[in-house]
Amino acid sequence: MHTLNVATPSHQYPIFIGGNLINDADTLLKPFISKKAAIITNETIAPLYLAALQTALDKAGIAHFNIVLPDGEQYKNWETLNLIFDGLMQNRAERKTTLIALGGGVIGDMVGFAAATYQRGAPFIQVPTTLLSQVDSSVGGKTAINHPLGKNMIGAFYQPQAVLADLNTLSTLPDRELSAGMAEVIKYALLGDMEFLDWLEQNIGGLMRQDKTLLADTVHHCCRMKADIVAKDETEQGIRAWLNLGHTFAHAIEAEMGYGTWLHGEAVAAGMVLACRLSEQLGKLHQSDTQRVVNLLKQAALPVEPPRFLFDKWIEHMQHDKKVSSGIMRFVGLNKLGEANITEITDMDILYRTLQPYVS
Known part of the structure; x- marks a missing residue:
C-alpha cells in the first residue's frame, strides 16, 4: 500500500x-x-x-x-x-x-x-x-x-x-470506463511531465491489459501530481486550472450531446486534441506534437475527434465555462508537450479555424 x-x-x-x-x-x-x-x-x-x-x-x-x-x-x-x-x-x-x-x-x-x-x-x-x-x-x-x-x-x-x-x-471496470480514465492519465503527462509521457507510450499496452503493477504506479503518480498542484492552489486561482486541459471543449461536447452520451473521459480525449490544435493555431505546438497525442489516445481506445455541431453552439457552451473571466474565454493549452499555459481568446477566427473540421 x-x-x-x-x-x-x-x-x-x-x-x-x-x-x-x-x-x-x-x-x-x-x-x-x-x-x-x-x-x-x-x-x-x-x-x-x-x-x-x-x-x-x-x-x-x-x-x-x-x-x-x-x-x-x-x-x-x-x-x-x-x-x-x-x-x-x-x-x-x-x-x-x-x-x-x-x-x-x-x-x-x-x-x-x-x-x-x-x-x-x-x-x-x-x-x-x-x-x-x-x-x-x-x-x-x-x-x-x-x-x-x-x-x-x-x-x-x-x-x-x-x-x-x-x-x-x-x-x-468495463473497457470503455478504463479508456475514459486513461484520458485523465494522459492529461497529467501532457500538462507537466514529459518523462511520464514517454513512460505511457512505452506501457500503454500493459495498462490497457490492466497490468496491476503498471496501474498501481499510474494511480500513485497521478495522485502525487495532483496533490502537489492542489497544495499550491486549492481553489483554482492559478496553476490548478492546468488540470482542465481539454475540458473547456469537453464540457461543450457533454452539454451539447446530453450528459452521459459521451463519457467524461471520452470528451476530455477529444477536447485535448482540440486544445493541441488551438495551440497549433497560436504557434505553440507543431502538427507532429498533436499527432503524437492522437496516437497515444488511439492506443487507449479513445475518440480523437469530437462530434459535429454548429459553431455558435460551441461558443455558447464554452462561454458557460468556469474559466471565463470578465466575459473573456480562457483555454488551457500547451506551450509544448509537458508544459501547460492559460490563454485568453478574444479572436473568434482562431477558434473557428480550430473547430472548423467539426462544425456542421
Whole structure:
C-alpha cells in the first residue's frame, strides 16, 4: 500500500492506494469516522462492493446506513442530490455523520457537494472505484452537480477526510470506463511531465491489459501530481486550472450531446486534441506534437475527434465555462508537450479555424 498526503491551506488528509483496501477499511478509515456513517453509492457499484464496505464498518463498530442512487452522468443533478438529502434526513444523520462516497466520479462529486452543504458541512470520505476517479476526481476537493447549461457549474471546494483507492475495483471496470480514465492519465503527462509521457507510450499496452503493477504506479503518480498542484492552489486561482486541459471543449461536447452520451473521459480525449490544435493555431505546438497525442489516445481506445455541431453552439457552451473571466474565454493549452499555459481568446477566427473540421 502507498500512502500520499494532500496538504491544502484548509485541510490535510491521506490518500491510501493499494489492492483489497475496502476489506481493510475498518482499520484505515476508522480514525476518520466519529460514530456513524452514510455509505452513498449507485445501483452498479452496490452489488459489487457495498457488502465488503459494510462488513468492514461492522468490524470497526461503526453504525451505518446506505443510500443507493441511479447510475450515470445524466443523474448528476438537483433531483438526485435531493435523494441524498432525503436519505440523510430519514436516517437522522447529524453534522458529524461521515458521508462515504463509494463509486466513480459522479458519486464522488455529488456526495462531496452534499457533505459541503448538509447542515453547513459534514465530513466525507472518498472510496473511488473507477480509474478516472482514482487518478483525478476523488483528490482535491472539487465537488459539484451539473446544470443543463453547463457541467459542474454548481458546487463547492470541500476536501475529504481521506481517500481510499482500492485498485482491485478496477478489475470490474468495463473497457470503455478504463479508456475514459486513461484520458485523465494522459492529461497529467501532457500538462507537466514529459518523462511520464514517454513512460505511457512505452506501457500503454500493459495498462490497457490492466497490468496491476503498471496501474498501481499510474494511480500513485497521478495522485502525487495532483496533490502537489492542489497544495499550491486549492481553489483554482492559478496553476490548478492546468488540470482542465481539454475540458473547456469537453464540457461543450457533454452539454451539447446530453450528459452521459459521451463519457467524461471520452470528451476530455477529444477536447485535448482540440486544445493541441488551438495551440497549433497560436504557434505553440507543431502538427507532429498533436499527432503524437492522437496516437497515444488511439492506443487507449479513445475518440480523437469530437462530434459535429454548429459553431455558435460551441461558443455558447464554452462561454458557460468556469474559466471565463470578465466575459473573456480562457483555454488551457500547451506551450509544448509537458508544459501547460492559460490563454485568453478574444479572436473568434482562431477558434473557428480550430473547430472548423467539426462544425456542421
